[in-house]
Amino acid sequence: MTELTRRIVAIIGAVPAGKVVSYGQVAELCEHKGSARQVSWTLRTQTNQYNLPWHRVIGASGKISLKNESGALQRERLESEGVEVNNKMMIDLNIYGWHPTPDIVDGILRKS
């Protein structure tokens, strides 16, 4: 696995329940701004092996990106931990967005 993938897994695994992050935000926290698509690729391929809280990752606009059944499942899992999702699959990032401080992020990346 590449260094970027390792970091993405570490960051996503550290998102607290009841909070959400965007794909691009995860990329930025990994010091790979602009690699949002790699975050989605990682989620699609590595989720099972690392038991990641994939449902806490959404689009930058606050909208759940998955469609149909997968999206419905993501919504259920989020609501079950207290995150409000409106009828347009949108989440208020001002309330549920995760904004770790740089030192926290540093610890996460260093520890893994």
Add this chain to the structure above:
DNA sequence: CATATGACGTGAC
């Protein structure tokens, strides 16, 4: 090596 493919992001309108 050339294209295609995304669970994306952003600016323009």
Add this chain to the structure above:
DNA sequence: AGTCACGCCATAT
């Protein structure tokens, strides 16, 4: 707020 055209970048083929 919603659409669109690009830009982005690791993998896949």
